Structure formats: C-alpha cells, structure tokens
Amino acid sequence: MAAGGLKPVLPEYRGAPPAPPPIPPQEAPPSVRPADAAPGQDLFYDESNPDFASLQKANQALAGFPVDKTGKVDWMQVLRSGRIQPRADLRGQAAMSVLEMDIVMKNTKEMPYVLFPHRSHTLWLDCSNCHPQLFESRAGAHAITMNDIFRGKYCGTCHDRVAFVTHFSCERCHSVPHGTVKAWWEVPAPGAAHP
Ligand code: HEC
Numbered sequence: 647m648a649a650g651g652l653k654p655v656l657p658e659y660r661g662a663p664p665a666p667p668p669i670p671p672q673e674a675p676p677s678v679r680p681a682d683a684a685p686g687q688d689l690f691y692d693e694s695n696p697d698f699a700s701l702q703k704a705n706q707a708l709a710g711f712p713v714d715k716t717g718k719v720d721w722m723q724v725l726r727s728g729r730i731q732p733r734a735d736l737r738g739q740a741a742m743s744v745l746e747m748d749i750v751m752k753n754t755k756e757m758p759y760v761l762f763p764h765r766s767h768t769l770w771l772d773c774s775n776c777h778p779q780l781f782e783s784r785a786g787a788h789a790i791t792m793n794d795i796f797r798g799k800y801c802g803t804c805h806d807r808v809a810f811v812t813h814f815s816c817e818r819c820h821s822v823p824h825g826t827v828k829a830w831w832e833v834p835a836p837g838a839a840h841p
C-alpha cells in the first residue's frame with residue numbers, strides 16, 4: 647500500500663460503472679383466447695349425454711376472443727367489436743334500454759375515484775338487475791367498501807363472479823385520478839421496459 651494512507655483505486659471504480667446486463671425481452675401475453683385456453687373446461691359437460699359430441703364447447707366458441715391482462719375474455723371488447731349481440735328478450739325483438747349516465751364514486755381513500763358507467767352495463771343488463779335490490783337509484787346512497795365487494799355484495803354480486811376479476815383490475819373501476827392521486831398503473835416500475 648502506498649505511503650500517506652492513500653488506498654489504491656480498484657480498476658472497476660476508475661471509469662464509469664459497467665453497464666447492467668440487458669433486460670431480456672418480455673414475451674407479450676396473448677391478446678386473444680387460444681383454442682386450448684382452459685383444458686379443464688370440457689369437464690363442465692355431461693360426457694354421458696348422447697349429444698355430448700355435437701355440443702359446441704366453450705373452448706371452441708371463445709377461441710379468438712380478445713382477453714384482458716388476466717387472460718380472461720374481455721367481454722366489453724367482445725361486445726363493442728360486435729362479435730356478440732345480446733338479446734333484450736327471448737324473441738330478439740325488443741331493444742335494450744341503454745342509459746348514458748356515469749356515476750363517480752368518491753369514497754375511495756387513497757385510490758383514484760370509481761367511475762360506474764351505466765352505458766356499459768345497460769347494453770346487456772336490465773335496470774331491474776341492479777335497482778332496487780342491489781342499489782337504490784340515488785348516487786351516494788351506499789357506503790361501499792372493498793370488503794363488501796370481495797364478499798359478493800354491491801359490485802361484487804357480479805364482479806369476481808360473472809364479470810371481470812376485481813383483484814387484478816383495480817384500475818378498471820378506479821379510473822378517475824384526482825388531486826395528488828395519480829394513475830399509478832401508468833407509472834412503469836423502476837427498471838421495467840416502458841410499454
Ligand atoms: C368492480 C369495481 C371495483 C374494482 C375492480 C375495485 N374497486 Fe375499490 N371500490 C369500488 C367501489 C364501488 C368503491 C366504493 C366507492 C364509493 O362508495 O364512493 C371502492 C372503494 C375502495 C376503497 C375505499 C373503501 C375501502 O374499502 O377502504 C379502496 C381503498 C379501494 N376501493 C381499493 C381498491 C383496490 C386496491 C382495488 C384492486 C385490488 C380495487 N379497489 C378494485 C369498486 C371497485
């Protein structure tokens with residue numbers, strides 16, 4: 647060691663630090679449902695039924711349908727693309743009564759506000775599916791918590807059950823940033839490749 651207390655500089659500290667290894671490219675998740683998406687799904691049918699072979703299976707019927715980031719069919723996209731046309735009645739003669747009314751729900755603590763779109767729901771649900779049993783027809787009528795929703799009340803009557811999964815899709819309901827509450831799902835994690 648040199649006299650005077652000076653330590654030798656290690657070679658790796660002399661210049662710029664070495665570049666980190668490149669992040670391997672992420673494989674993009676499939677954007678449509680493959681034909682073999684849910685192999686177990688055919689178990690829902692009664693195989694002893696003589697017509698089993700001629701029934702169209704879900705795997706067949708849903709192949710090619712757009713999926714969301716959780717890999718489940720994104721039914722709003724399917725509906726908007728015109729792939730399905732839900733009927734308002736059995737004969738297919740009546741029209742849905744579609745309501746263009748958004749409700750912004752602000753009891754969301756540190757989360758962006760919730761935007762409830764009547765339009766997206768009344769394209770295929772009747773008013774009576776929600777009013778008056780699930781919701782009074784009055785904005786702000788209910789003190790809703792996520793605990794209620796996870797346990798199957800309010801929005802959770804359908805979401806997590808027949809409509810999109812709540813746990814991994816906060817931003818689909820909590821879609822209205824406000825004040826200092828940002829759209830955090832748009833901020834890439836440090837080091838993540840920007841979409
Ligand atoms: C299906 C729609 C929906 C989804 C998805 C959703 N929320 Fe909510 N959330 C609501 C509604 C409705 C309220 C109540 C708003 C009101 O009454 O003003 C709420 C309220 C909240 C609240 C405040 C009340 C409480 O329970 O403490 C928090 C925090 C919250 N959500 C977090 C989340 C998180 C985190 C996620 C994702 C894991 C999420 N939410 C996903 C609909 C949703």
Ligand code: HEC
Nearest residue numbers: 743745749767768771772773776781783784785786787788
């Ligand atoms: C999927 C469920 C759902 C369906 C279907 C639905 N609503 Fe609602 N509606 C809500 C929710 C949620 C609220 C807000 C309740 C709250 O804030 O506590 C609301 C609020 C309302 C309000 C109060 C608005 C205000 O500003 O006070 C009216 C009026 C209303 N709905 C009418 C209708 C009519 C008419 C239909 C059918 C065309 C319909 N809704 C279908 C869920 C639904």
Ligand code: HEC
Nearest residue numbers: 721722760761762766775800801803804805809810818819
């Ligand atoms: C009666 C059933 C039902 C109830 C109750 C319900 N939803 Fe939905 N919701 C649906 C269905 C069905 C869809 C479309 C299918 C899907 O996206 O998975 C949907 C779709 C949505 C979408 C996507 C809209 C779009 O255009 O992309 C949002 C946001 C949403 N719901 C929020 C809520 C919130 C918030 C509540 C509670 C205040 C709620 N929903 C209550 C059935 C329901």
